[in-house]
Amino acid sequence: MSNFFYKMRCGMERFMYGRNGTDQLNIALLVLYVALCLLQWIVVMLLPYPLVSGIFSGLLLATVLVLFFRIFSRNLEKRRRENARFLNWYQPRQHAFSAWRFRMRDRDHKYFKCRACGARCRVPRGKGRIEITCPRCGGKIQGKS
Numbered sequence: 574m575s576n577f578f579y580k581m582r583c584g585m586e587r588f589m590y591g592r593n594g595t596d597q598l599n600i601a602l603l604v605l606y607v608a609l610c611l612l613q614w615i616v617v618m619l620l621p622y623p624l625v626s627g628i629f630s631g632l633l634l635a636t637v638l639v640l641f642f643r644i645f646s647r648n649l650e651k652r653r654r655e656n657a658r659f660l661n662w663y664q665p666r667q668h669a670f671s672a673w674r675f676r677m678r679d680r681d682h683k684y685f686k687c688r689a690c691g692a693r694c695r696v697p698r699g700k701g702r703i704e705i706t707c708p709r710c711g712g713k714i715q716g717k718s
């Protein structure tokens with residue numbers, strides 16, 4: 574039996590050789606697919622019309638087709654460029670989100686955003702009304718800490 578699985582694995586590896594396989598964009602497409610499934614479940618419950626479920630079926634099918642096309646594609650150069658474009662879009666958002674989560678968890682400081690240059694300034698909480706000088710551009714920020 575283990576010989577069977579070994580042969581399966583070798584066959585899979587040979588089949589996938591020179592193909593794109595899994596990259597970050599494909600993982601994102603998979604997440605999108607699962608999210609669409611959940612969303613469909615909720616929306617169809619609220620709006621039980623054939624058109625609504627038809628739109629969702631179309632979107633789900635399109636997502637799966639793009640996903641499979643990208644997994645088995647042999648045009649690695651093009652798939653790599655797509656993935657890079659996706660990461661260019663995604664990574665700044667991911668960083669902004671984790672920075673936001675960090676600020677939310679930080680109970681000891683309050684964060685102000687400089688209106689002139691967008692820099693974030695951190696001050697200890699509980700100091701009352703204060704005026705901060707932006708360390709980047711020297712602009713004044715007023716706020717309650």
Ligand SMILES: [Zn+2]
Pocket residue numbers: 687688689690691692707708709710711712
């Ligand atoms: Zn500033």
